[in-house]
Amino acid sequence: QVQLQESGPRLVKPSETLSLTCTVSGGSMTSYYWSWIRQPPGKGLEWIGYIFFSGATNYNPSLESRVTISVDTSRNEFSLNMRSVTAADTAVFYCARMHTNGWFDYWGQGTLITVSS
Amino acid sequence: SSELTQDPAVSVALGQTVRITCQGDSLGRFPVTWYQQKPGQAPVLIIYAKNNRPSGIPDRFSGSTSGNTASLTITGTQADDEADYYCNSRDNSAHYVFGTGTKVTVL
Numbered sequence: 001q002v003q004l005q006e007s008g009p010r011l012v013k014p015s016e017t018l019s020l021t022c023t024v025s026g027g028s029m030t031s032y033y034w035s036w037i038r039q040p041p042g043k044g045l046e047w048i049g050y051i052f053f054s055g056a057t058n059y060n061p062s063l064e065s066r067v068t069i070s071v072d073t074s075r076n077e078f079s080l081n082m083r084s085v086t087a088a089d090t091a092v093f094y095c096a097r098m099h100t101n102g103w104f105d106y107w108g109q110g111t112l113i114t115v116s117s
Numbered sequence: 118s119s120e121l122t123q124d125p126a127v128s129v130a131l132g133q134t135v136r137i138t139c140q141g142d143s144l145g146r147f148p149v150t151w152y153q154q155k156p157g158q159a160p161v162l163i164i165y166a167k168n169n170r171p172s173g174i175p176d177r178f179s180g181s182t183s184g185n186t187a188s189l190t191i192t193g194t195q196a197d198d199e200a201d202y203y204c205n206s207r208d209n210s211a212h213y214v215f216g217t218g219t220k221v222t223v224l
Contacts, residue, residue: 035213037215044203044215044216044217044218045152045154045160045203045205045215045218046215047205047212047213047214047215050213058210058211058212059212060212060213061212094159094160099165101148101165101166102147102148102150102206102207102213103148103150103162103165103166103205104150104152104160104162104205105162105165105171107159107160107161108159109158109159110159
């Protein structure tokens with residue numbers, strides 16, 4: 001059974017960089033896309049971007065200027081960096097596996113990241 | 118990227134049928150997937166590749182698409198189906214977008 005677990009600082013100061021890592025267990029990262037999705041408190045889901053196991057990336061155009069996703073298949077993990085955060089970036093961040101045909105079949109439990117001074 | 122619009126909330130009597138719709142310009146070109154999210158939990162995939170269900174998802178959930186509208190139908194709704202439901206699809210640039218979400222209340 002594939003499992004994903006997000007980790008990283010839960011509190012980030014405005015203007016700084018949010019950094020999260022997703023550790024994948026129970027399966028190989030090969031041949032899948034690995035994605036980040038967020039959900040502000042009380043609001044809907046927003047796709048942030050994905051990375052293929054080979055390193056190719058694709059980002060939400062509204063976030064692309066501030067976001068970088070990287071992968072380290074030797075450690076079975078992928079990461080998110082979001083720069084210049086503001087309070088509007090406060091959200092639950094989920095990592096998820098995306099099938100090559102475009103569905104998110106395994107999700108992490110999510111982690112609440114708060115942007116505040 | 119394109120937008121996907123859902124009704125904010127619907128209610129359904131226990132045991133009855135409810136249909137949740139998702140509207141967007143890209144829906145006629147690319148597959149739609151559906152997710153169920155209960156409070157405090159991660160979303161769960163319930164419909165993929167038009168009308169396929171992952172293992173463990175009851176067959177009372179079904180999906181369909183007609184033109185620019187996708188639908189999720191719950192037949193014989195159970196109390197456990199009370200949740201938020203989100204559609205998801207992509208655009209020509211493989212940018213993914215979630216629908217605005219529908220809260221289903223079971224009466």
